[in-house]
Amino acid sequence: MNGRRHLLQAAASTLFAPALSAPALLLGRSAGARPADAADFAAAAAGQPLLTPLFGVDDHSGDRDGQARTLGRWPAQLRGRFYRNGPALLQRQGQRYHHWFDGDGMVQQFSIADGRVSHRGRLVRTSKLKAEREAGRFIFSSVGTELPDQPPATGPDSYNTANTNVIAHGGQLLALWEGGSAYAIDPLDLSTRGPVSWRADLAQMPFSAHPKVDAQGHLWNIGSSGRNLIVWHINPAGKLQSVQVTDSPFPGGMVHDLAITASHIVVPLPPLRLGFGEPTGGGPRRFPFVPGEPLRILVMHKDDISRQRIFELPAQLVFHVGNAFETAGGDIVLSYVGAPDASFMDQGAVALMAGRRFEHPPSKLFTAELSMATGRVRRSLLSGTGGPLEFPRMHPARIGLPARWLSLCGAWAHQAERPLEWFHGVQLIDTRSGRVLRYDYGAHAIAEEHIWIPKPRASTELDAWLLGTHFDARRQVTVLNLLDAAHIEDGPIAQAVLPYVMPLGFHGNFTAL
């Protein structure tokens, strides 16, 4: 209690109070909510070495600095930093989040040069992390976990976890979440600089985790807040080129990823609302499909997002797009990963946090041919390996252009031996033929997103490396893998074995040096 005492009398006559009814002050109240229990996960994970990464890290000893043991041949031409992000702080003082998406973000940096690989990992020092570190407990509700006695939040950045993706663009390294600002991170030491406001009136504006950068370096992104859908355009120098706002055709819905074409922004809008702030009664927040609602594909013109077309398909859960491009006739072809129901979001990501196996209908790769002239859409199943697929990535110079290949994580074997239904391999899918080429890291592995790095002076699409991590449960370490895209089935040509295990991550990107 170090405050001064003020004994002042009411004097003001300006009527400022109604301003507090700013539209975003939603009405939310929770009673009796409680998070999950860390001891329950520890009991489930006992004797299950594959579940170790799901313990996460803590914010006192969570930072990591290490030199990797390298195997194979790391090409001399490959120099740069591979950044990844993911929910890493999953439990605090016995509290454990219900949902995998809840955890605080941690940026990983793999520095690759001269055949050596060093690693650094830092929790993003968000204002949420600082406040909860001081409190010694989780205090802000999150995507899937409602907490009691929540403090007031000024805006989304009060509870921004910066946990979903990380990308260098326009001279900044950005740690990204879905509901609030990008967080600027020091590209070398990974210290947190703070939330990025592109303009004074754009503080606290949602800047989503899946921006798309075209071959010229222009970054396009989306954001959503209630009924508002935001489209960002950041130029190659990292300056705000434009921000546009339109009404969402599905207000309050999950808006996760976008595709770009030469002229358009393409946004899948699955029929699922996040319901952030609504009371859960203490259990995990539920994410059912809204009955009767379709999967919408919203197509907006880049220069004027009020010029739009909405295509409707039978309901599917879509997190990620593969790519989109415009045909000679002006139609758009979109590839995306879709699941027939919301069970991964609703229960799978909760089971993962509980260390419990959960079977859900597998996600598969689809294309949607969107006729801009007629408004009709045709959906085709491109490929399914029998098990789930996710984390689609592609050649970075072909984003928004006709590209042939996508890389994805997949699971197609070993399921009887594993305590969770999760990816164990990486695959390339030919979007023209549906042909699948793949590599299996094994029953003891959890494979993570693999990104593409074009080789120097490359001419063809597959003249590229694939770079990605897997967790090796036998050795209890995280391993960085380099594969030749043209020979994916041969497995890694080089590996870097960390002296420790990192939490499972979501997405990342490479910066060449």
Added chain:
Amino acid sequence: MRPQQGRLMVAAFDSALSYRKTPLTQLQLPAGEAMMQFQLCGLGAAQELALTLFQDLDSDGRMGANLVGLPTEPWGSSGSPGMFGPTWESGRVKLDGHLIVVRMSQ
């Protein structure tokens, strides 16, 4: 509060009907230290009260909001407003001589 930045704006309401429409009384104070304590007069015979506060960091007389209306200045409420803002029901407290404690948003 964020010390020494702008002004603290306080409004007091005494019913659901008047809540965030017609304050019973209101007050502006220069922002002081992180913890401020003050007395609010002119409450008449009110038995219960809901206070809404915001810190007007830029002293423009209104609560800052971004392009889509999300708040950009700290706010607070008596009672238990939760993360996203108060209602009369969540903000109302009895006037019984005890201090009313309001935590400003971060």
